[in-house]
Amino acid sequence: MFEEASEVFDNMFKTSFPLTFIVFIPAVLILVSPLPAEAAHEFTVYRMQQYDLQGQPYGTRNAILNTEARSVEAEVLSRRCVIMRLVDFSYEKYQKALRQSAGAVVIILPKNMSTMPQDIVQQFMELEPEMLATETIVPVYFALEDDELLSIYTQTLTSSPTQGSSTAAEVLLHTATANGFQMVTSGAQSKAISDWAITSLEGRLAGVGGEDLPTIVLVAHYDAFGVAPWLSYGADSNGSGVSMLLELARLFSRLYTYKRTHAGYNLLFFVSGGGKFNYQGTKRWLEDNLDHTDSSLLQDNVAFVLCLDTLGNGDGLHLHVSKPPKEGTPQHALLKELETVVASQYPELKFSMVHKKINLADDTLAWEHERFGIRRLPAFTLSHLPSHRLAQRSSIMDVRPHVDLRKLSRNTKVVAEALARVIYNLTEKGAPEDLQIFTEQMQVQEEQLSSVVDWLTAQPRAAQLLDKDSSVVSTLEHQLGRYLKDVKRHYVKADKRDPEFVFYDQLKQTMNAYRVKPAIFDLLLAVCIAAYLGVMYLAIQNFGLLYGVIRKVTQPKTKTH
């Protein structure tokens, strides 16, 4: 049987050997040509923002990365991927990398942002707007630190050639032992997302007592902003505002269910989307309500619009206005009531009014109330920040520990009390200044606030990530529906021809770090292999010598046989 089998083999090889060779080898080569290389390390990276606002491009314009890693201290950075840790990050280094036309920048963030020293966090927070201010051609990525990534970073640090002191031998040894890393992203180039809809939510509590009641509008935007969308958790800005708005909705819905406490004011709640992109959601909502429909609460008799923005920390409350309210208006009444409540109940809290005119020449509006101000609605924003320029409002460092629940609930209480005093006209009715309405059963529930803030900060909430089916939007809708009537969605889509905002995809990618060696290493290896083969050749050539020696050794033994 074996004989036959080998005969078959025989024939096959003798007759068609060249043919099989020609067919078989290229087929194999084609099959295996796309290289399924196993990466030394695979990790998730988050790309820097990329968006156009009013035709102006911001952020990084590129997503593809396939270059060798270098630390920022290395001499040549051009077309290299510069790796930095947050601890060593500075704007000068970042600029240096970009000036030297680096191929990409990867910034390694610590796993737990809240353990970082405060000065570094503060410094980075202030750099974020600077990094986004202009467009960057090369991709900029953020990665979360882990052991593998740290070891890659340290190996990159040590492998950056040190100048001067080393000898040629050291350099040679270095090339053989040191590892380089090729950083490769798997995704495609970033492209504009068409037809992106930003969702806003509205709900109301109708007042009682006749037609044409005055309306109080409460507004908070729910989206977050940071240098990387996938890392924008926006706890204080504006998770705190949304949670306060939901709590106010809960409190006033309870008041409005009883006949005796049902007031003569309509309350309109609006959770706006796209707040970090020049308040797109609010803008469209106003257009829809004021220009396109005949009857809307916003069209007639708006008492005031109160925007809630960044209220989860600090020991100050600032009422930002674009025009100081005149005496006798409801706006002025709320201002006075806020002052009264703060003075009588929370003397440690510093309350002030900040006046800033709307600057239409600016690219973006400072506060949300300015959107209403432009449409001649009396509006103001309440915030613990004294200025709209502060970096806390647009930072990836704004995570859950940035919200102090006690302060958030205190602020909520202040706003609720002041609103109630306006709605029920308590000052004119002669109620005492330190009258507390929201106590006992009606008190502000810290657990409620905390659960909302926890839920909001459990996922990144950048406007690019929250489409109309996202869980954040639907849960918000559900929450509003529990307290309010007529909960409606409003969508904003950018105009096709002249879009006001354009978002881009590829914001989260998988990056591979492949271990590589420099080209000189290959040459060195080739020389070594050539030497080894030479030695082999000599050894095989002179195999007779060994044979002879063994024969001599064994000769006496065979004689004794």
Place this chain on the structure above:
Amino acid sequence: MTLFHFGNCFALAYFPYFITYKCSGLSEYNAFWRCVQAGATYLFVQLCKMLFLATFFPTWEGGAGVYDFVGEFMKATVDLADLLGLHLVMSRNAGKGEYKIMVAAMGWATAELVMSRCLPLWVGARGIEFDWKYIQMSFDSNISLVHYIAMASVVWMFTRYDLPKSFRLPVTVLLGLCVYKAFLMELFVHMFLLGSWTALLVKAILTGVVSLCSLFLFVTLVHSN
């Protein structure tokens, strides 16, 4: 890495075979087709082994890190088929002992090289990622050439009718060593937790010792008559 790296590994793996073929004088005997036949037999034997293993050996589903001593030993025993195959090749070639041994070993080892190392090298050494294991693999192929030459010579000695009684035992021991060498290596690596370079060195030493012993026996046997 690069194509250049693949070239390096390839040269390291293949040139010793080429040099051996040229220097051993096989080329003068026009032994190329004989070697190819030996390679074909190798393929056939491996196929039979695989079928046998797949049929009679259930997949070991023990916990990770647990070494299935008996199972591995049984699997190594199947490698006895290699001896049969080598014998088959040698029995079909007429000629001097050295010639038969060299043809069988060269064909056998080259077939193994082409079948089990060519593809990994092409895929792996050309990839972006650098790893020393491709250089190690190439060294390993050199070692296995020596291994198969020693094995073929032991088989040849074992099957000779005129093998003296005193040779019977050492030849059988060597035969066993040849067959269970891979198993022993695995055991060593597992027991002493050897690194890949140390394992390679141990393998080289082990193979060297086995081949030297078989060379002694061969020389003694050939020149005793």
